[in-house]
Amino acid sequence: MTGxxxxxxxxxxxxxxRKMRTIREFEERLHVDFGxxxxxxFVHLYAGEEAAGIGIISHLGDGDRIASTHRGHGHCIAKGVxxxxxxxxxxxxxxxxxEGKGGSMHIADVSKGMMGANGILGAGAPLACGxxxxxxxxxxxxxxxxxxGDGASNQGTFLESLNLAAVWNLPVIFxxxxxxxxxxxxxDYGVAVDSYVDRAAGFGLPGVTVDGTDFFAVHEAAGEIIxxxxxxxxxxxxxxxxxxxxxHFEGDAQTYRGSGELDDIRANQDCLRKFAAAVTSAxxxxxxxxxxxxxxxxxxxxxxxxxxxxxxxxxxxxxTTDVYVSY
Amino acid sequence: MSSIGLIANPVSARDIxxxxxxxxxxxxxxxxxxxxxxxxxxxxxxxxxVLMMPDNGGIRxxxxxxxxxxxxxxxxxxxxxxxxxxxxxxxxxxxxxxxLLRAAGVAAIVVLGGDGTHRAVVRECRDxxxxxxxxxxxxxxxxxxxxxxxxxxxxxxxxxxxSAAQALSANKLLDISINDGAQRDxxxxxxxxxxxxxxxxxxxxxxxxxSAVYLxxxxxxxxxxxxxxxxxxxxxxxxxxxxxxxxxSAEAPATLRLQAPIAPGMVRTLPIAHWQAMPADQPxxxxxxxxxxxxxxxxxxxxxxxxxxxxxxxxxxxxxxDVARCMQIAASDGLLRLSSTH
Numbered sequence: 248m249t250g251x252x253x254x255x256x257x258x259x260x261x262x263x264x265r266k267m268r269t270i271r272e273f274e275e276r277l278h279v280d281f282g283x284x285x286x287x288x289f290v291h292l293y294a295g296e297e298a299a300g301i302g303i304i305s306h307l308g309d310g311d312r313i314a315s316t317h318r319g320h321g322h323c324i325a326k327g328v329x330x331x332x333x334x335x336x337x338x339x340x341x342x343x344x345x346e347g348k349g350g351s352m353h354i355a356d357v358s359k360g361m362m363g364a365n366g367i368l369g370a371g372a373p374l375a376c377g378x379x380x381x382x383x384x385x386x387x388x389x390x391x392x393x394x395x396g397d398g399a400s401n402q403g404t405f406l407e408s409l410n411l412a413a414v415w416n417l418p419v420i421f422x423x424x425x426x427x428x429x430x431x432x433x434x435d436y437g438v439a440v441d442s443y444v445d446r447a448a449g450f451g452l453p454g455v456t457v458d459g460t461d462f463f464a465v466h467e468a469a470g471e472i473i474x475x476x477x478x479x480x481x482x483x484x485x486x487x488x489x490x491x492x493x494x495h496f497e498g499d500a501q502t503y504r505g506s507g508e509l510d511d512i513r514a515n516q517d518c519l520r521k522f523a524a525a526v527t528s529a530x531x532x533x534x535x536x537x538x539x540x541x542x543x544x545x546x547x548x549x550x551x552x553x554x555x556x557x558x559x560x561x562x563x564x565x566x567t568t569d570v571y572v573s574y
Numbered sequence: 575m576s577s578i579g580l581i582a583n584p585v586s587a588r589d590i591x592x593x594x595x596x597x598x599x600x601x602x603x604x605x606x607x608x609x610x611x612x613x614x615x616x617x618x619x620x621x622x623x624v625l626m627m628p629d630n631g632g633i634r635x636x637x638x639x640x641x642x643x644x645x646x647x648x649x650x651x652x653x654x655x656x657x658x659x660x661x662x663x664x665x666x667x668x669x670x671x672x673x674l675l676r677a678a679g680v681a682a683i684v685v686l687g688g689d690g691t692h693r694a695v696v697r698e699c700r701d702x703x704x705x706x707x708x709x710x711x712x713x714x715x716x717x718x719x720x721x722x723x724x725x726x727x728x729x730x731x732x733x734x735x736x737s738a739a740q741a742l743s744a745n746k747l748l749d750i751s752i753n754d755g756a757q758r759d760x761x762x763x764x765x766x767x768x769x770x771x772x773x774x775x776x777x778x779x780x781x782x783x784x785s786a787v788y789l790x791x792x793x794x795x796x797x798x799x800x801x802x803x804x805x806x807x808x809x810x811x812x813x814x815x816x817x818x819x820x821x822x823s824a825e826a827p828a829t830l831r832l833q834a835p836i837a838p839g840m841v842r843t844l845p846i847a848h849w850q851a852m853p854a855d856q857p858x859x860x861x862x863x864x865x866x867x868x869x870x871x872x873x874x875x876x877x878x879x880x881x882x883x884x885x886x887x888x889x890x891x892x893x894x895x896d897v898a899r900c901m902q903i904a905a906s907d908g909l910l911r912l913s914s915t916h
Contacts, residue, residue, distance in 0.1 A: 252770075440603075448601060453599075471594055475593055
């Protein structure tokens with residue numbers, strides 16, 4: 248292929264790959280470390296879903312806000328939160344994104360527009376509406392994104408937010424990360440209106456479904472939706488059909504999956520492999536360049552774990568800090 | 575026993591055109607209503623068995639809820655059997671279902687979808703007649719018609735009251751070949767060359783990237799890229815030959831600018847260099863620095879400057895149930911008149 252056929256320049260493509268690989272290795276490492284008992288609390292891993300997080304969030308700046316889910320590590324890395332601070336947070340250590348007091352499901356970095364992962368399903372959507380309302384008043388063309396899983400999309404908070412966003416014409420995008428399972432309940436069983444685009448239509452919002460394992464499909468669709476919202480076009484819904492490589496939580500025996508399902512999705516629906524195949528076969532990036540990034544990312548993750556293990560635990564006195572905001 | 579197949583795509587009409595062009599979203603509940611009307615109409619005229627593609631997009635689940643309620647005084651339906659296949663929620667489902675329906679020997683296949691869904695069916699089967707019902711975004715191939723009538727026409731053919739000569743029409747298609755067949759595909763309405771060069775969100779809506787349009791037929795009332803040809807030089811669905819339109823470029827200056835509805839809700843101005851008839855079986859070589867071939871409105875095949883891309887029009891390529899003709903003959907031959915004593 249002559250030239251670059253993609254809508255992103257080579258530096259942007261390399262950065263997208265680096266961030267997707269960072270999420271993947273971050274999660275793969277947590278899978279191992281959690282299994283060893285090194286990590287307190289619960290973790291829900293984003294591996295397999297990277298193309299959606301990066302394909303969408305790469306359109307955003309620090310002034311744009313996102314409300315994440317219980318499966319939030321990927322969104323955090325995509326939004327620019329420091330992986331070392333994240334790792335410390337997940338290890339429950341001082342120096343973490345929230346000084347080790349939040350853990351995996353409460354990582355936040357408001358300076359990056361990351362309003363927080365959220366242990367309460369469906370709770371992010373109203374927060375994103377609030378951020379979008381603020382953005383509307385600020386008139387700087389900022390947007391807010393609410394990520395929600397297919398299961399949490401059944402929550403009243405989510406449905407109310409669709410309504411509020413439509414009524415107030417908010418610059419908010421609802422991203423349904425549809426990995427097929429609400430914990431262990433198949434979407435086919437648990438969602439009455441099987442199409443999220445239909446659900447959005449019920450509130451007067453346009454909706455689009457894309458292959459969430461295809462970075463370029465997500466990136467292009469998200470770009471159009473975000474541009475529309477920035478220019479006052481209003482809210483919309485984007486459904487990303489995707490796969491998760493691990494269980495709902497670490498320790499999930501995944502007995503609800505079909506036989507061979509995990510092997511199949513790892514072999515055929517790996518968004519990183521698809522991305523690498525596209526950019527290398529187009530001749531834009533070499534396999535060697537990608538391998539170099541892989542090594543750098545592994546080094547970063549190892550560094551983050553070393554730092555996290557070495558960092559001190561919060562003390563009892565830390566319990567009463569960061570409770571109230573000082574104005 | 576007369577048996578027909580039914581493929582209803584739950585994924586069609588979900589793409590980016592809902593954002594950029596306010597394209598319609600036919601909801602799953604309405605798709606199921608369409609299926610139910612086909613079933614009751616076909617059953618009223620003697621179809622006893624329908625083999626249907628399963629899906630995970632909601633059509634099967636909702637349809638089963640309806641069917642489980644049993645017959646009512648207003649509605650009766652044939653036995654509905656779902657094909658033994660695991661849905662993947664991709665075009666592979668349509669391809670596999672078509673293969674299974676063909677192997678099962680159904681008399682005809684009713685297809686609910688847009689141009690893309692119909693194209694997928696024809697990719698796998700060119701001998702069993704299809705009857706299209708428009709539920710997609712760019713619906714140039716399936717005609718707009720109440721599904722009850724389509725169900726009746728299919729039943730008249732499937733139960734033998736209309737012969738193939740009476741009920742069926744032959745259709746044209748475009749064969750697309752890259753590097754002498756290393757990659758092959760087809761289009762039912764349009765094959766379009768774009769400089770986009772990647773598949774991305776699939777839909778094609780940036781006129782500045784278009785370089786050529788190849789059409790099996792060109793209707794001035796069509797929506798989508800075939801409208802470009804339809805507004806320059808209409809070619810009928812049943813007419814011999816097709817149409818090739820070259821958009822302006824550095825090598826081929828514009829001779830006119832044309833306003834055309836290239837997507838629902840999207841009228842764009844395109845610089846046209848020239849157009850010509852596409853005789854059957856004559857390959858057209860694509861001259862391009864690389865790009866993508868979009869088939870029936872979706873970017874599909876990426877190619878490079880050095881690749882040899884050829885597009886060839888084929889006539890008599892596959893049969894469809896000619897619903898209008900079926901109903902004309904039903905009227906003229908009195909096929910639906912019953913004795914006054916029964």
